[in-house]
Amino acid sequence: MRFTLSFNSVATSFFCTTTITPAIPVITTTLLKQCRTVIQANLVHQQILVQGLTEMATDLIGAYIACDAPGQAISMLERLAPSHSTVFWWNALIRRAVRLGFLEDVLGLYRKMQRHGWRPDHFTFPFVLKACGELPSFLRGASVHAVVCAKGFESNVFVCNAVVTMYGRCVWHDHEKQAQIHDGYEDVMVKDVVSWNAMVTGYSQIGRFEDVLALFKKMRENNIELNVVTWSAVIAGHAQRGHGYEALDVFRHMQVCGSEPNVVTLVSLLSGCAAVGALLHGKETHCYAVKCILNLEGSDPGDDLMVINSLIDMYAKCQSSKVARMMFDLISPKCRNVVTWTVMIGGYAQHGEANDALELFFEMLGQENLMKPNAFTISCVLVACSRLAALRLGKQIHAYVLRNQLESVMVFVANCLIDMYSKSGDIDAARLVFDNMKQRNAVSWTSLMTGYGMHGRGEEALLVFDEMRRAGWVPDGVTLVVVLYACSHAGMVEQGIKYFDSMSKEFGIVPGVEHYACLVDLLGRAGRLDEALKLIEDMPMEPTPIVWVALLSACRTHPNVQLGEYAASRLSELESENDGSYTLLSNIYASARRWKDVARVRSMMKHTGVKKRPGCSWVQGKKGTATFFVGDWSHPLSRQMHVILEDLIQRIKAMGYVPETSFALHDVDDEEKGDLLFEHSEKLALAYGILTTPAGAPIHITKNLRVCGDCHAAMTYISKIIDHEIILRDSSRFHHFRKGSCSCGGYW
């Protein structure tokens, strides 16, 4: 049996020793190796001082670093005379700071060691350069590169590779300085396949695949063979940019070239399949993984889990959440890691199964082997909250984010919070999150603008847009979609047209089909149907379904049977299974009292197997969420809800409200139609909200489809006589009903 001395047993004899014996340095070394806490290291330190064992100083520094006490290690190092052996410890300190991501500390230590007379060696530079590669500008990395050359390290292959890696990473961060970065890369004297791959990665990440090809050519000229890392880097680059099919092409090419894929290749490839919803290719990759990668003798379980996580993610993103869940359930809870949980939660959240996402999140929190959610998990949960407009839970998650300081390290967490608050009806809270952000990116700005647009606060959206440009951000295609959307939902027609016309000239963005769809929507909502049609006819590309849906919706809001029929027929040529378009057309006929045509649309739906999604509304109450379908009186509070609604309808009728019976799609008399309207899900939700919401507090209602015109009119009247603001989110935007008017101003 092996006998090992514990720290305590050795320490007891050591600290009781009063005379110096030859055994003491040996015991000290043993103790230093066993130190796990700063207190233990301090105890040994005191004994070293008592015994005068100055030769033990470097071992002590090592113990302090191992115990994660860099301050003590640095103060000891500063008191030592520079030597080769002590550079090792500076390097160890710098390596630790790099691992922990403390970039400024890395550079501080690098400067400090030189100030105290130490010279960085061929171990120091790779660490420092790695930290420089993480910085947003390449200038500091370039200055370290200059030192590398000045000190004569340009012939060391490790240092040179680190220099190229640094430049490769800077390519991702500093697109505008690419030429200078490229010059720096060219200046490096020694290049082996590692450094070539570093640059291949850099160009792949920003989508400069023509530069990647040029590098391939140069590699061939230099007799450097592309290896699995080279191919994986290019596949990952395509996948991260959402170009899954290109990733698959590269993968095929790689196989033709005889390079064997590994775990990393498959993970990147699956990410590409997931990005484009390529289920069949994903399944093929799954088969390949089972045959050639997973559970092989000697394979790393961590690597296997990474592939399985990617498979779950791929299935979930390819609309196969049931298969994803089967795989998730097959992994023992002990073997799952935080990513396993996150991909499953995210898969649910993004594909309309937000309740399942939240259920799984709570299951994760209840795990025996405490599974701590990370910033990605929290983002997925916030997406689920946004989908459900679950403001109460969203606020709790926000508190978790603040407690764990997740928003300060991860910009995208704060972006998710902006999205959650604005989609849950509290745009002012979204603004507060935005204002408190220490760092923002383009998504932060556009998320806030989208929020203002959804709430009909177009002027504020445009103010944010101006602020964004003043802050130096260059708008992209998505930003302009958001600008046009905001104009459209606030009735700012002329401003919208102006922005659309100036896109190419002022922002260098060629309008895409999504921008044309926004403009059709903008003109359509404003009732300028002829101009909207003319725009579609003059578009330089073929209209997609969203363009025709925009026109069809406008024909419902501003009744036009003929144009509506035309839009619907063009839409059905492209997309025959859109239940929303059938409903819109049926509504157009109903408002013109063309009941035979209504019946014809119904029979077409039956014939083609298209089912109308039932209207569904929900209210976030104190005791959870209450969900209502049309005509659903099964709730325990139904009786009271009925009484409230009857009373309200009578009172608003006296104020001039006339039920808009064209929204009841049945060929029955008007009185009966009024009853049908009475049962719409949003009215039931409102009655429930009035019953359960404290006086003066807003009632938050969410509807899966667009709000019915009659319900909209009724809520406008009702908001005059109740002591609540009604905040209603439908599938298109927010409506804030206050004191007899709605924030949408008719642009819904």
Added chain:
DNA sequence: TTAGGGTTAG
């Protein structure tokens, strides 16, 4: 000591 990877937001 150096190269490639899974989870996120407009």
